[in-house]
Amino acid sequence: xxxxxxxxxxxxxxxxxxxxxxxxxxxxxxxxxxxxxxxxxxxxxxxxxxxxxxxxxxxxxxxxxxxxxxxxxxxxxxxxxxxxxxxxxxxxxxxxxxxxxxxxxxxxxxxxxxxxxxxxxxxxxxxxxxxxxxxxxxxxxxxxxxxxxxxxxxxxxxxxxxxxxxxxxxxxxxxxxxxxxxxxxxxxxxxxxxxxxxxxxxxxxxxxxxxxxxxxxxxxxxxxxxxxxxxxxxxxxxxxxxxxxxxxxxxxxxxxxxxxxxxxxxxxxxxxxxxxxxxxxxxxxxxxxxxxxxxxxxxxxxxxxxxxxxxxxxxxxxxxxxxxxxxxxxxxxxxxxxxxxxxxxxxxxxxxxxxxxxxxxxxxxxxxxxxxxxxxxxxxxxxxxxxxxxxxxxxxxxxxxxxxxxxxxxxxxxxxxxxxxxxxxxxxxxxxxxxxxxxxxxx
Ligand code: FE2
Numbered sequence: 001x002x003x004x005x006x007x008x009x010x011x012x013x014x015x016x017x018x019x020x021x022x023x024x025x026x027x028x029x030x031x032x033x034x035x036x037x038x039x040x041x042x043x044x045x046x047x048x049x050x051x052x053x054x055x056x057x058x059x060x061x062x063x064x065x066x067x068x069x070x071x072x073x074x075x076x077x078x079x080x081x082x083x084x085x086x087x088x089x090x091x092x093x094x095x096x097x098x099x100x101x102x103x104x105x106x107x108x109x110x111x112x113x114x115x116x117x118x119x120x121x122x123x124x125x126x127x128x129x130x131x132x133x134x135x136x137x138x139x140x141x142x143x144x145x146x147x148x149x150x151x152x153x154x155x156x157x158x159x160x161x162x163x164x165x166x167x168x169x170x171x172x173x174x175x176x177x178x179x180x181x182x183x184x185x186x187x188x189x190x191x192x193x194x195x196x197x198x199x200x201x202x203x204x205x206x207x208x209x210x211x212x213x214x215x216x217x218x219x220x221x222x223x224x225x226x227x228x229x230x231x232x233x234x235x236x237x238x239x240x241x242x243x244x245x246x247x248x249x250x251x252x253x254x255x256x257x258x259x260x261x262x263x264x265x266x267x268x269x270x271x272x273x274x275x276x277x278x279x280x281x282x283x284x285x286x287x288x289x290x291x292x293x294x295x296x297x298x299x300x301x302x303x304x305x306x307x308x309x310x311x312x313x314x315x316x317x318x319x320x321x322x323x324x325x326x327x328x329x330x331x332x333x334x335x336x337x338x339x340x341x342x343x344x345x346x347x348x349x350x351x352x353x354x355x356x357x358x359x360x361x362x363x364x365x366x367x368x369x370x371x372x373x374x375x376x377x378x379x380x381x382x383x384x385x386x387x388x389x390x391x392x393x394x395x396x397x398x399x400x401x402x403x404x405x406x407x408x409x410x411x412x413x414x415x416x417x418x419x420x421x422x423x424x425x426x427x428x429x430x431x432x433x434x435x436x437x438x439x440x441x442x443x
Contacts, residue, residue, distance in 0.1 A: 004171050006228035010210055010275070016170065016232040017267040024267035030060050039266055040066045046183055046207060046272035057183075057207065059270025061168060064236055065260060067187070070245055073254035080117040080415075083125060083132055083251040085407035088414065094371050095408065096423040099360030100416065102160070102195040105139040112138050112163075112190035113147050113246055113253070116200065119412040120342060120364060122404035125151035125251050128205030131313045131402050133342050135362070136198050141191040144239050146262050150249040152204035154182045155301065155315055157398060159346050159360050161196030165189070168265045169273045170230025176346055177396055179315070180276035181208055181301070187245070187262045188274070197360050199344045201400045206312050208301040216285060222300045226281040229273050237261040279396055284321045290328045295399065305403060316399040318350070323391040330391075331381045334372030340406045341365045341399055348395025351377075356426060357397075361418070367405045374426035
């Protein structure tokens with residue numbers, strides 16, 4: 001695979017030309033009467049035209065044919081992609097899933113779009129407010145097929161197998177322990193290299209941004225320069241058998257045929273584009289004296305709601321780090337939260353659940369559903385000598401945290417057959433340690 005090139009920065013105004021066509025970007029204007037090389041100019045808007053400058057997002061694409069050059073869309077079958085949150089009754093219990101099965105290609109070929117399985121979510125794409133969490137499992141590349149999401153943004157978290165993502169803006173290789181964001185409306189196609197699995201956080205109606213840093217200062221957490229944006233790349237490829245463009249529109253999938261590749265953008269400029277980020281670059285900040293910072297200290301990206309400080313969804317990670325807090329129960333605390341917490345594990349062992357929470361699996365702790373370390377973790381951590389120690393070495397777990405009360409789909413609760421029905425048992429051995437006659441030591 002030829003080496004891929006990227007530009008670095010988050011939300012910057014970028015310019016990019018495929019080097020085969022120097023001068024493809026117009027100078028001094030966006031929409032000249034005639035574009036260089038006989039290209040068409042097309043704007044992709046990711047925000048209302050009138051958004052304040054700080055949140056205004058759009059890019060100009062200079063392409064061989066405009067995106068409108070396609071046959072009409074018609075509905076296509078979708079098996080497990082949904083935003084119907086009433087398929088099954090609400091489920092307030094702590095939920096945990098074993099690793100999701102990836103079909104073998106010899107049994108059932110499945111590409112990235114066919115392999116999208118919605119597990120939970122809330123809200124609604126028509127009113128532009130909500131989220132969906134999908135598991136993707138696939139074994140086949142998308143051939144002469146692209147996808148775009150009219151409903152919102154995809155934050156993709158690969159867990160097994162790398163993804164070569166071809167977008168209108170260029171190509172990105174995204175491997176486990178990296179994430180990428182493909183924003184609303186951007187055409188992309190996914191090539192895979194075997195059995196492949198991961199997680200998708202879809203957000204309707206907001207874009208991801210870096211969290212504010214407040215007293216942390218100007219640096220830290222995910223630094224803007226570590227976000228990578230593809231450089232322009234085009235193919236001038238006629239597809240006589242038809243190239244299929246899939247649109248996700250109001251939660252449903254539609255397909256349209258066209259006679260050439262949509263990856264025909266020779267140059268682009270703007271601040272609305274796909275990007276990727278390597279989680280190893282996250283600059284971890286945590287407690288260095290006693291007690292805990294809340295997990296929000298590990299926020300990589302946030303999709304804000306209109307309520308100050310309240311996210312539609314945060315993407316939070318629990319990376320390798322030092323644990324040094326004195327006189328402190330170091331694992332995550334027991335708690336109940338006014339937010340929904342969906343967790344996944346990319347690799348390793350999550351510190352609060354050494355057993356049962358496995359790479360490629362998941363858990364959901366819904367709004368006000370109590371949760372915390374299992375009994376084994378509690379007993380060990382209560383007695384541990386508090387030396388500085390590495391936490392989460394060779395591990396990367398993450399959380400999609402949402403202010404919305406997510407419902408679980410029928411696939412998630414029933415037909416995936418991966419629900420761990422014994423999850424609650426990890427807390428059953430919690431012992432009573434209460435002693436009303438207890439005296440502080442030394443008295
Ligand atoms: Fe939690």
